[in-house]
Amino acid sequence: GTFVRPARTRRIHSHLLRRDNIAPHDVPPRPGGESTAMNTTAIKDVEYEQPTAGSDGAVCSTKHAWARVPPELSQEERARLKERIRRLLKEKNAVMVSHYYVHPDLQDLAEETGGIVSDSLEMARFGRDHAAQTLVVSGVKFMGETAKILSPEKTVLMPDLDATCSLDLGCPIDQFSAFCDQHPDRTVVVYANTSAAVKARADWLVTSSCALDIVRALKDAGHKILWAPDRHLGAYIEQQTGADMVFWNGACIVHDEFKALELELLKKEHPGAKVLVHPESPAEVVALADAVGSTSAILKAAREMDAKEFIVATDNGMMHKLRTLNPAKTFYEAPTAGNSATCKSCAHCPWMAMNGLADVARVLETGANAIHVDPALIPRARLPIDRMLAFTAALKSGQPAGALVPHFGAA
Ligand code: 13P
Ligand code: SF4
Numbered sequence: 001g002t003f004v005r006p007a008r009t010r011r012i013h014s015h016l017l018r019r020d021n022i023a024p025h026d027v028p029p030r031p032g033g034e035s036t037a038m039n040t041t042a043i044k045d046v047e048y049e050q051p052t053a054g055s056d057g058a059v060c061s062t063k064h065a066w067a068r069v070p071p072e073l074s075q076e077e078r079a080r081l082k083e084r085i086r087r088l089l090k091e092k093n094a095v096m097v098s099h100y101y102v103h104p105d106l107q108d109l110a111e112e113t114g115g116i117v118s119d120s121l122e123m124a125r126f127g128r129d130h131a132a133q134t135l136v137v138s139g140v141k142f143m144g145e146t147a148k149i150l151s152p153e154k155t156v157l158m159p160d161l162d163a164t165c166s167l168d169l170g171c172p173i174d175q176f177s178a179f180c181d182q183h184p185d186r187t188v189v190v191y192a193n194t195s196a197a198v199k200a201r202a203d204w205l206v207t208s209s210c211a212l213d214i215v216r217a218l219k220d221a222g223h224k225i226l227w228a229p230d231r232h233l234g235a236y237i238e239q240q241t242g243a244d245m246v247f248w249n250g251a252c253i254v255h256d257e258f259k260a261l262e263l264e265l266l267k268k269e270h271p272g273a274k275v276l277v278h279p280e281s282p283a284e285v286v287a288l289a290d291a292v293g294s295t296s297a298i299l300k301a302a303r304e305m306d307a308k309e310f311i312v313a314t315d316n317g318m319m320h321k322l323r324t325l326n327p328a329k330t331f332y333e334a335p336t337a338g339n340s341a342t343c344k345s346c347a348h349c350p351w352m353a354m355n356g357l358a359d360v361a362r363v364l365e366t367g368a369n370a371i372h373v374d375p376a377l378i379p380r381a382r383l384p385i386d387r388m389l390a391f392t393a394a395l396k397s398g399q400p401a402g403a404l405v406p407h408f409g410a411a
Contacts, residue, residue: 041068041069041070041071042068042069042071043066043067043068043069044066044067044068044069044350045064045065045066046064046065046066046067046166046253046350046351047062047063047064047253048062048063048064048065048166048169048170048253049061049062049063049166049170049249049250049251050063050169050170050172050250051170051175051248051249051250058248058249059249060170060249063169063170065164065166065169067162067163067350067351067353067354068160068162068354069350069353069354070354070356070358070359073356073357073358078105078357081357081358081360081361082105082109082357084361084365085109085113085357085360085361085364086109086112086113088361088364088365089113089136089364092133092134092364093132093133093134094132094133094134094135094136094157094364095113095114095115095130095132095134095135095136096109096110096113096115096116096136096138096360097110097115097116097118097123097126097127097135097136097137097138097139097143097147098110098115098116098117098118098123098137098138098139098355099117099118099119099120099123099138099139099140099143099295099317099352100117100118100119100295100296100299100315100317100318100320100321101139101295101315101317101318101348101349101352102138102139102317102352102355103317103353103355103356103357104317104320105357106138106159106355106356106357106360107320107321109357109360110138115136117321118295118296119207119208119209119294119295119296120139120143120146120192120193120207120208120294120295121192121207121209121210121294121296121388121392122296123137123139123143123146123147124143124146124147124150124192124207124385124389125389125392127146127147127150127151127154127156128147128150128151128389132154133154133155134154134155134156134157134364135147135151135154135155135156135157136157136158136159136360136363136364137156137157137158137371138158138159138355138360139158139163139352139355140163140164140165140168140193140349140351140352141158141161141163141164141165141168141371142165142168142192142193142194142195143192144156144157144158144161144371145195145196145371145373146192146199146385147371148371148372148373148378149196149199149373149377149378149381149382149385150382150385152373152375152378155367155370156370156371157363157364157367157368157369157370157371158355158363158369158371159354159355159356159359159360159363159369160354160355160356160359160369161369161371162351162354163351163352163354163355164351165193165252165349165351166250166251166252166253167191167193167194167229167230167250167251167252168193168194168195168198168229170229170250170251171194171195171198171228171229171248171250173195173197173198173201176198176201176228176229176248177201179226179228179248180201180226183226183246185224186223186224186225186226186246187203187204187218187223187224187225187226187408188201188202188203188204188226188228189202189203189204189205189206189211189214189215189218189225189226189227189228190202190204190205190206190227190228190229190384191205191206191207191208191211191228191229191230191233192205192206192207193229193230193252194228194229196373196374196377196378196381197374197377197381198228198229199381199384199385200377200380200381202384203384203387204218204384204387204388205384205385205387205388206388207294207388208233208278208279208280208293208294208295208297209293209294209296209297209392210388210391210392210395211233211237211279212237212240212241213391213392213395213401214388214391214405215227215237215241215243215245216240216241216243217391217401217402217404217405218243218405219241219242219243219244220402220405221402221405221406221407221408222407222408223243223405223408224243224244224245224408225243225244225245225246226245226246227245227246227247227248228247228248228250229248229249229250230250230251230252230280231247231248231249231250231251232251232252232255232256232279232280232281232282232283232286233279233280234247234248235247235283236279236283236286236292237279239283251280252280252349253349253350254280254315254347254348254349255278255280255281255282255313255314255315256280256281256282257336257347258277258281258282258285258313258334258335258336258347259285259335259336259337260282260284260285260287260288262335262337263275263285263288263311263313263334263335264288265335266311266332266334266335267288267311270309270311270332272307272308272309273307273309273310273311273332274290274291274301274305274307274309274310274311275288275289275290275291275310275311275313275334276289276290276291276293276298276301276302276310276311276312276313276314277289277291277292277313277314277334278292278293278294278295278298278313278314278315279292279293279294281313281314285313285334289313290305291305295314295318298312298314298318298322299318299321299322299325302322302325302326302329302331303325303326307329308328308329308330309329309330309331309332310322310329310330310331310332311331311332311333311334312331312332312333312334313334314347315347315348315349315352316333316346316347316348317348317349317352319331319333333347334347387404390404391404391405
């Protein structure tokens with residue numbers, strides 16, 4: 001399978017706007033009214049790509065979204081909010097589920113209070129299996145939706161419901177559905193970073209930590225694959241497995257920015273450093289990696305590899321865990337700012353950055369920002385997620401996970 005890189009030249013784009021520069025209709029009021037902190041909240045305009053053809057040879061058009069980044073808080077405010085959250089979690093029978101890319105405070109507090117900080121696969125599993133009635137998911141919308149699909153009876157709260165993802169935005173259900181209709185002979189494998197409606201059109205869900213194993217098993221069982229939405233992860237999996245794949249043309253705005261040439265220069269400066277790369281990065285960057293994998297695989301590699309220095313190509317939210325778990329090792333951010341640097345070239349997801357302590361406290365207090373997934377979609381959207389969780393559980397316990405993949409043509 002092939003796809004064509006968008007022909008357009010990326011526009012240099014650097015709007016970091018203050019709230020008062022945004023037309024009122026661009027920023028919906030947040031539920032529960034606006035706090036004073038909101039007045040100093042930075043609004044970041046974010047450019048992302050959306051395929052306009054939706055098949056081999058797709059080209060991307062440029063669309064805009066925005067992110068609302070809360071201000072950094074003082075030590076006293078942070079301590080006060082953490083205390084309030086600890087109390088509210090107990091009162092409301094709630095648990096925190098945080099991704100590695102969110103603010104360190106939300107990672108540490110999740111762990112300190114019996115919750116979890118993890119990759120997207122373990123977030124889904126933990127949320128499903130935990131006994132708490134309320135899950136507070138710090139991350140982006142698809143993570144909250146996955147938690148709700150797996151536990152419709154639980155309340156799933158998110159600090160900010162507008163925290164989205166360029167992969168989700170770039171894969172709207174109507175166009176994706178038309179793409180699937182063009183390839184009825186293919187098994188539809190979608191990445192977790194998608195809407196509930198896209199999941200409901202999929203046969204299998206994968207995250208970066210299990211995509212290789214699942215696609216390999218599907219290939220061995222005779223399946224041809226329709227892959228969406230991340231083109232870089234898709235290309236990496238095709239190269240590793242030799243599966244017959246066609247691709248949706250989406251990308252993560254953060255990982256798409258890592259630059260191979262500048263990475264080679266940084267490697268020369270640190271010849272002993274190992275390079276750890278998330279597979280949402282471009283192929284030229286993946287080609288320079290000593291280890292390629294999901295956020296949890298990157299953490300594992302940093303712990304286990306016998307090196308003192310590492311260059312890391314993933315969202316810099318990961319640095320918190322990498323550094324606290326490996327105090328004797330040094331971690332450098334892989335370069336993003338090259339000749340084609342844009343406003344996104346900061347190695348930090350603007351939507352992950354929307355999560356803050358103040359909103360965690362607010363949603364726990366008020367019950368605002370509950371995730372809603374259309375109940376009519378839930379059973380169908382759950383099917384590919386359940387398959388992924390069963391497959392990965394079998395893999396973990398050493399059972400033959402491949403047996404869970406039906407041979408192509410089987411019922
Ligand atoms: P993982 O945590 O599954 O590696 O996903 C990375 C990601 O991009 C989440 O937004
Ligand atoms: Fe999406 Fe990339 Fe942000 Fe993850 S880091 S939520 S893939 S835009």
